[in-house]
Amino acid sequence: MASPLVDRLIGRATGWDRPARATADAINAFYRALRPVQGLLNGRWLGHPLHPLVTDVAVGAWTVVLVFDLIGLAQPGAGLATAAAVSLWLGVLAAIGSLLSGATDWKDTYGLEQRVGFIHGLLMAVVSLLYVLSGVLRLVGPVDGTPARLIGILGFVGLIGGGFLGGEMAFGFGSMVDHNAFRDAVSEFTPVGRIADLGVGLNYVEAAGQPILVVRDGETVSAIGDVCSHAGGPLHEGTLDHGVVTCPWHGSRFRLGDGSVVRSPATFPQPSYEVRVTDGMVEIRTRRL
Ligand code: FES
Incomplete structure (x- = not known):
């Protein structure tokens, strides 16, 4: 069930449902042809979903970028710009895995859960593009350029919003949560x-x-x-x-x-x-x- 905040923000936004369903259908059609890839991205080999694992890497890497960039803006010449750029690209790599694994988990959802997951995925895709743009500016311009840092900070703001919706998927809707998690054992024959x-x-x-x-x-x-x-x-x-x-x-x-x-x-x-x-x-x- 959605939290009251998400229900208020997204509960009536039914206009998202048609593109969400079409996207889920396309992903399902893809996996009908390539089943082994689905198992890899769902995390069957891991014994639990892969998505939270790679997501944590992206969020951690981009948090490092935020901290280093804020220090760099407050203290020009602090010498952390290269470390921020490396961490940024690590985050982009993890985000690719996160988007692919997330879409693989999400394709089997319905209704409001599907809608919230779709908006979560779109938001994370935009965030990833902002970080790619910030990373490219650091490559072609000064590695400590202010525009690149500001775009990175904007990306982090989007990351918070997208992460909130991702949490809603797990904790509000129980998406990919073990549906036997709270089941009692039958202890005697x-x-x-x-x-x-x-x-x-x-x-x-x-x-x-x-x-x-x-x-x-x-x-x-x-x-x-x-x-x-x-x-x-x-x-x-x-x-x-x-x-x-x-x-x-x-x-x-x-x-x-x-x-x-x-x-x-x-x-x-x-x-x-x-x-x-x-x-x-x-x-x-x-x-x-
Ligand atoms: S495979 Fe989804 S409920 Fe069983």
């Missing part, structure tokens, strides 16, 4: 139904109040969390193929054996459960590491 009553394939059950996907294949039964870690999709409505479940919402894939992510956009694994069958009754508990 808990009965979920008789094996004879389970259909072959995907079944939804609950144990100790937790939503669980139970998969029966003959006499073999496996179980993982039913709520997709990416954005909360119902896995029991997905599809099953060779021990891998595909989420019906955005196509994340999870291995039944241990809940691990086989394909993004999910980056966090599913809760995984041990299963035993006692006198025909299926019992599960959270898998112990």
Whole structure:
């Protein structure tokens, strides 16, 4: 849910929705052809989203630029101009990774979340261009030129606004947050139904109040969390193929054996459960590491 400030500023700005949807559709079409790139930029290999990591590098590098430039403006000849320029380009490099990874995470959003993310991305793109302009002026002119420094300071002001909206995406909308983060463990073996009553394939059950996907294949039964870690999709409505479940919402894939992510956009694994069958009754508990 959006914070009251964002709701007031962007809540009614529906004019952004059409370009946002068209952009998300174009990114989705791109990734249908190039799935491995999506996993790389979502951060599946990292075990959590890549975007905050590269964003931190850009924000840190540009904060250094701001501090050095302010010192340079207050004390001409302080000798920090070259260090500021190097930090600026490091920030630009990180910003490229940040824009690409952010767009990859954002493409699977909807409604107000999509609109806020679109404006956040546009703002960050403008900020990046301002820093590129500032960096080029430092290359072709004096490295401690006042116009380059002022453009950098302007970029930092935009960075604060864009960063605020980025925080809203994570903390207001829970974008790319593990949707099982607050789920309790099933600490003891808990009965979920008789094996004879389970259909072959995907079944939804609950144990100790937790939503669980139970998969029966003959006499073999496996179980993982039913709520997709990416954005909360119902896995029991997905599809099953060779021990891998595909989420019906955005196509994340999870291995039944241990809940691990086989394909993004999910980056966090599913809760995984041990299963035993006692006198025909299926019992599960959270898998112990
Ligand atoms: S909710 Fe997005 S892939 Fe499952």
